[in-house]
Amino acid sequence: MSLLVVGSVALDSVETPFGKADEVLGGSATYFSASASHQSPVQLVGVVGDDYPVDRLETLRERRIDLAGLEKTEGESFRWRGRYRHDLNSAETLETRLGVFSHFRPKLPDQFKSASYVFLANIDPRLQLQVLEQVEKPKFVACDTMNFWIESRRGDLLDLLAKVDLITLNDGEARQLTEKANLVQAARWILARGPKTVLIKKGEHGAFMFTNESIFYAPAYPLEAVFDTTGAGDSFAGGFMGYLARTNDLSEANMRRAVVIGSAMGSFVVEAFSITRLLSVTRDDIDRRVADFHRLVAFDQDMPS
Amino acid sequence: MSLLVVGSVALDSVETPFGKADEVLGGSATYFSASASHQSPVQLVGVVGDDYPVDRLETLRERRIDLAGLEKTEGESFRWRGRYRHDLNSAETLETRLGVFSHFRPKLPDQFKSASYVFLANIDPRLQLQVLEQVEKPKFVACDTMNFWIESRRGDLLDLLAKVDLITLNDGEARQLTEKANLVQAARWILARGPKTVLIKKGEHGAFMFTNESIFYAPAYPLEAVFDTTGAGDSFAGGFMGYLARTNDLSEANMRRAVVIGSAMGSFVVEAFSITRLLSVTRDDIDRRVADFHRLVAFDQDMPS
Numbered sequence: 001m002s003l004l005v006v007g008s009v010a011l012d013s014v015e016t017p018f019g020k021a022d023e024v025l026g027g028s029a030t031y032f033s034a035s036a037s038h039q040s041p042v043q044l045v046g047v048v049g050d051d052y053p054v055d056r057l058e059t060l061r062e063r064r065i066d067l068a069g070l071e072k073t074e075g076e077s078f079r080w081r082g083r084y085r086h087d088l089n090s091a092e093t094l095e096t097r098l099g100v101f102s103h104f105r106p107k108l109p110d111q112f113k114s115a116s117y118v119f120l121a122n123i124d125p126r127l128q129l130q131v132l133e134q135v136e137k138p139k140f141v142a143c144d145t146m147n148f149w150i151e152s153r154r155g156d157l158l159d160l161l162a163k164v165d166l167i168t169l170n171d172g173e174a175r176q177l178t179e180k181a182n183l184v185q186a187a188r189w190i191l192a193r194g195p196k197t198v199l200i201k202k203g204e205h206g207a208f209m210f211t212n213e214s215i216f217y218a219p220a221y222p223l224e225a226v227f228d229t230t231g232a233g234d235s236f237a238g239g240f241m242g243y244l245a246r247t248n249d250l251s252e253a254n255m256r257r258a259v260v261i262g263s264a265m266g267s268f269v270v271e272a273f274s275i276t277r278l279l280s281v282t283r284d285d286i287d288r289r290v291a292d293f294h295r296l297v298a299f300d301q302d303m304p305s
Numbered sequence: 306m307s308l309l310v311v312g313s314v315a316l317d318s319v320e321t322p323f324g325k326a327d328e329v330l331g332g333s334a335t336y337f338s339a340s341a342s343h344q345s346p347v348q349l350v351g352v353v354g355d356d357y358p359v360d361r362l363e364t365l366r367e368r369r370i371d372l373a374g375l376e377k378t379e380g381e382s383f384r385w386r387g388r389y390r391h392d393l394n395s396a397e398t399l400e401t402r403l404g405v406f407s408h409f410r411p412k413l414p415d416q417f418k419s420a421s422y423v424f425l426a427n428i429d430p431r432l433q434l435q436v437l438e439q440v441e442k443p444k445f446v447a448c449d450t451m452n453f454w455i456e457s458r459r460g461d462l463l464d465l466l467a468k469v470d471l472i473t474l475n476d477g478e479a480r481q482l483t484e485k486a487n488l489v490q491a492a493r494w495i496l497a498r499g500p501k502t503v504l505i506k507k508g509e510h511g512a513f514m515f516t517n518e519s520i521f522y523a524p525a526y527p528l529e530a531v532f533d534t535t536g537a538g539d540s541f542a543g544g545f546m547g548y549l550a551r552t553n554d555l556s557e558a559n560m561r562r563a564v565v566i567g568s569a570m571g572s573f574v575v576e577a578f579s580i581t582r583l584l585s586v587t588r589d590d591i592d593r594r595v596a597d598f599h600r601l602v603a604f605d606q607d608m609p610s
Contacts, residue, residue: 086486181391184529205510208527217524217601222513224489256604290606296522297602299561301595 001139002043002114003245005032006106006131007121007234009046009057009070010078014273016228017086024274025056026080028121028144031231034278035238035265037063038286040245043112045069045131049077049100059279068109075100088229088270089203108134117245119237120164122146125156132163140250142166142241144233150177162194168237170201183208184215197255199240201233209259214252218259219296221267221289228273232266235278239265257290264289306444307348307419308550310337311411311436312426312539314351314362314375315383319578321533322391329579330361331385333426333449336536339583340543340570342368343591345550348417350374350436354382354405364584373414380405393534393575394508413439422550424542425469427451430461437468445555447471447504447546449538455482467499473542475506488513489520502560504545506538514564519557523564524601526572526594533578537571540583544570569594 005028012026033042041064048054050072061067076099082091106127113136120128120143128143135141141164149157150173157177161167167190175181178189187198187210198210204226206219240262247254264286271277317331338347346369353359355377366372381404387396411432418441425433425448433448440446446469454462455478462482466472472495480486483494492503492515503515509531511524545567552559569591576582 182529182531184527188529202510205507206524215527215601216604217527218604219511219522219524222489222520222522224487224493226487253605257606260604260606294604294606296520297524299521299523299565299599300558301562301565301599 001040001116001245001248003036003040003117003119003241004043004045004108004112004115004135005029005036005119005121005238005241006045006128007032007119007123008078008101009044009048009052010080010101011052012230012274013079013081014228014230015083016088017084018227019273021228021273023079026230026274027078028231028234030060031234031269031275031278032119032121032238032241033060033065034063034275035235035269036242036245037065038265038281038283039239039242039261041066042242043069043115045106045108045112047071047073047100047104049073049075052077063279066112069107069112071107073100073103077101082230084229088226091230106131106134116140116248117241118142119241120144120160121234121237122149125149125153125160128160129156129163132160139248140165140244142168142237144168144237145173147173147176158193161190164195166197166199167195168199168201168233170203170233174198174200184210199259201236203229203232207236207259207263209255211252216256216259218263218293220263221293221296223267223270226270229270231269231275235269236262236266238262260290260293261286263293306345306421306550306553308341308345308422308424308546309348309350309413309417309420309440310334310341310424310426310543310546311350311433312337312424312428313383313406314349314353314357315385315406316357317535317579318384318386319533319535320388321393322389323532324578326533326578328384331535331579332383333536333539335365336539336574336580336583337424337426337543337546338365338370339368339580340540340574341547341550342370343570343586343588344544344547344566346371347547348374348420350411350413350417352376352378352405352409354378354380357382368584371417374412374417376412378405378408382406387535389534393531396535411436411439421445421553422546423447424546425449425465426539426542427454430454430458430465433465434461434468437465444553445470445549447473447542449473449542450478452478452481463498466495469500471502471504472500473504473506473538475508475538479503479505489515504564506541508534508537512541512564512568514560516557521561521564523568523598525568526598526601528572528575531575534575535578536574536580540574541567541571543567565595565598566591568598
């Protein structure tokens with residue numbers, strides 16, 4: 001089934017204890033599509049300035065990522081500069097230059113309007129709502145958000161919640177949105193406001209999938225070397241949504257598998273800067289990592305007699 | 306098989322956002338035995354002052370916890386006073402009065418010297434080593450430790466590492482001991498120094514069991530209400546060691562089950578102050594929680610065709 005993502009396409013400059021990258025491909029829509037493309041074709045909607053090295057996006061086009069919705073407009077592209085310290089858990093933002101992204105008004109090409117699976121990456125909830133109005137009859141809509149929108153666009157975000165099937169956010173954002181310190185209570189609060197599923201990401205501590213009926217938990221893969229955690233959340237979402245779009249099966253069992261695919265993609269992307277590892281990883285690598293996840297948590301609950 | 310624990314028996318006074326408890330049963334050996342007693346008889350070695358309300362320990366004796374090694378000596382009992390804030394992840398210690406515990410020289414009653422399973426709770430590594438000298442032929446020895454000993458008794462702790470089968474410590478302590486930020490690297494460092502198994506506890510983020518051959522991960526149970534996290538680590542260890550002592554099976558499959566039993570006990574103890582919940586929980590409750598853990602992480606890795 002067709003999979004649409006709307007989000008940022010940026011140039012990132014990142015420093016970690018292990019190295020430095022300058023003006024590399026970044027942005028939520030970029031990470032999402034590179035990750036999802038292992039599962040499904042992707043339709044991307046975003047905006048870049050006239051300074052963007054669009055030739056570097058060719059590699060995405062070759063991977064069945066349709067860039068017909070990537071608007072190119074006069075001005076500077078979205079740039080983010082950040083630094084990670086020792087623990088790589090949270091980035092320190094050194095500079096954000098929104099550039100043309102600050103005037104982004106997502107406009108779906110006609111051929112994207114029939115998308116079945118829709119991911120509204122982390123942009124202004126008002127824009128997320130405008131995107132939804134352009135999609136004719138989506139089967140499954142998921143959105144991401146962040147602390148900035150929770151604070152400045154709370155009303156719009158609550159309107160959006162009533163219209164999506166799933167929201168993905170990190171634990172700090174879930175607590176901020178719901179004013180509940182306890183994550184189970186936070187998830188219940190969100191579930192009561194629309195989404196049938198809440199995915200709470202905890203970075204190196206894994207991810208929870210909450211529905212009204214059940215809780216599923218997938219750990220983050222215990223890697224011996226983590227290089228750069230930029231884009232891990234969007235890569236997670238890409239693997240998750242890509243798998244759902246490919247299988248077109250919204251059963252709980254399949255959603256659980258989708259979370260594990262997402263976790264696998266999150267565990268790959270952090271092995272290198274930018275989307276490098278997402279491009280080099282193979283279907284075999286992904287299958288092996290999924291099997292590793294299975295072994296990681298497997299136990300036989302029957303006690304010996 | 307016989308299970309021996311050496312550790313503290315204390316009186317705790319705890320404040321949490323949900324209530325207050327004054328001079329309730331506490332200490333690592335107390336939590337450990339109350340938890341382990343659901344699986345196995347326990348032999349306890351510790352010390353209390355002449356002010357200790359020993360009649361309140363009767364309930365332990367009734368649960369097959371042998372208190373023959375609980376020394377009663379002149380002076381004040383070990384008292385700890387702490388406060389938990391909103392998130393319950395870490396206690397702020399308001400007061401520690403070691404009392405008679407500062408002169409503790411563990412002496413095993415003759416009938417304890419043949420113990421097969423031994424847990425050296427968090428005490429001075431020199432004392433942990435002295436206990437080991439008194440045990441004739443243990444089958445499986447595990448130890449706990451803390452930041453204070455890692456800093457002040459590093460040499461003794463490294464000596465101890467060479468003599469135990471397993472060490473359990475939290476993620477911060479593992480990083481402190483090994484000077485590795487990455488937990489996989491930290492575990493490898495410890496494994497190279499003696500223990501065949503390293504259990505790294507991450508509080509609400511679950512626990513890892515590392516061996517040279519594999520990694521197992523068990524999440525903490527996502528509880529809707531956490532009341533008081535004091536003793537969670539020792540209750541985890543009690544469930545783990547109690548299960549091993551009961552089944553006397555050190556296969557990886559059984560050690561994995563033991564970790565889940567430990568996680569279950571850790572998830573119960575935080576539901577009330579002191580050891581209250583450990584005493585009220587039933588075998589059925591434990592079995593149900595183990596099944597809940599199984600459902601929590603279960604996924605079918607076969608993709609739909």
